Amino acid sequence: MPSIFTLISLSLLMLCSPLAGAFPKQSLVPGGIALIDLKRIDKTPNFSFKGKPVLTVLYQGTPMAIVGLPLNLNPGKHFIQGSWGKEKSLQKIFFTIVDKQYTTQRIEIKDKRKVNPYANDMDRILAEKKRKQKARLVFTPMMVNVDLLQPVEGIMTGSYGRRRIFNGQKKRPHSGMDIAADLGTPVLAPAAGKVIELGDFFFSGNIVYIDHGQGLITLFAHLSKTHVKLGQSIKKGEIIGEVGATGRVTGPHLHWSLGLNGTWVDPELFLN
Numbered sequence: 001m002p003s004i005f006t007l008i009s010l011s012l013l014m015l016c017s018p019l020a021g022a023f024p025k026q027s028l029v030p031g032g033i034a035l036i037d038l039k040r041i042d043k044t045p046n047f048s049f050k051g052k053p054v055l056t057v058l059y060q061g062t063p064m065a066i067v068g069l070p071l072n073l074n075p076g077k078h079f080i081q082g083s084w085g086k087e088k089s090l091q092k093i094f095f096t097i098v099d100k101q102y103t104t105q106r107i108e109i110k111d112k113r114k115v116n117p118y119a120n121d122m123d124r125i126l127a128e129k130k131r132k133q134k135a136r137l138v139f140t141p142m143m144v145n146v147d148l149l150q151p152v153e154g155i156m157t158g159s160y161g162r163r164r165i166f167n168g169q170k171k172r173p174h175s176g177m178d179i180a181a182d183l184g185t186p187v188l189a190p191a192a193g194k195v196i197e198l199g200d201f202f203f204s205g206n207i208v209y210i211d212h213g214q215g216l217i218t219l220f221a222h223l224s225k226t227h228v229k230l231g232q233s234i235k236k237g238e239i240i241g242e243v244g245a246t247g248r249v250t251g252p253h254l255h256w257s258l259g260l261n262g263t264w265v266d267p268e269l270f271l272n
Contacts, residue, residue, distance in 0.1 A: 010090035022147045022272045023059055023067060029070040029100035031161045031266050036093055038063040040084055041256070047082030052261040053139055054080060055214040057146060065093075066146065068215075068260025071161060071173055075099040080232070093262055102161035102173065107250060114203065115166045121202060128201045135197040135209040135217065137262045142213035147189035148270045149237060151220060152254050155179035160266040166248075175264040176257030178221065182253040185243040189234045189271075197228055205246025210234055215257035218267075222247050 026035040036054065038045045040063070043098045047054055047065055065080060079092040109115050119124060160177030164171045189210060196217075197209035206223040224244025232242060245252045258267040 024270045031074040034067040036065040043085030047080045068263045068265045069261040104163040104164045139215045144213040155177040177267045180253040181243045185238045187241045195232045203248045219257040221255035
């Protein structure tokens with residue numbers, strides 16, 4: 001986690017640079033986001049949620065925290081915690097989460113190995129899981145633009161949070177948005193950033209992770225091709241790959257996940 005001095009320097013920069021463009025929509029449910037007015041502009045904010053630093057921007061003259069809410073978060077009162085400037089006392093800002101019932105989706109996968117991996121697949125799967133967790137938790141102090149592009153045009157076939165049943169077996173809820181499009185359709189970076197992970201993964205196929213700053217991470221999966229390299233700086237709207245059908249899929253589509261403070265949230269909240 002960045003030091004408090006790094007975050008204070010970041011906050012000073014943030015408070016001097018008003019955010020232009022669209023702003024995400026609040027959804028106070030598990031898997032949604034909380035938009036919290038930090039009010040004070042006389043000192044720099046340094047806040048976290050459940051031990052992870054949260055994204056802060058200046059919007060229409062007001063410092064705002066954009067907090068990712070885990071899908072397994074219990075309804076009820078929660079809070080972000082932090083301090084102002086060099087003040088030692090910790091402050092809590094509370095908000096209330098309400099329950100949401102996500103729908104269930106039944107999917108038939110022809111490649112049964114992608115539902116019930118072989119024993120000799122597990123070393124690969126576990127190693128890839130560690131790489132994914134590391135990428136999701138990256139926090140880079142920098143200016144962030146939360147006015148995002150939709151990475152590909154198409155039909156949404158799998159919404160965030162759906163409970164999924166593969167070949168009759170219950171699996172983890174869907175952690176992103178599925179957009180069906182023709183094989184080879186260009187996939188665009190929703191915002192500027194840096195490639196922090198990529199490769200051919202067992203379940204996700206060809207993937208790209210982009211770090212957009214302050215814990216805002218995007219993941220693009222099932223690509224047929226990637227057009228970027230590890231460590232490469234990416235411009236907003238730049239082609240990073242092509243729609244494919246690699247990994248555990250039923251057909252060509254893009255799986256797009258969006259992370260905040262180490263948890264995947266609903267990407268649709270960032271689209272207008």
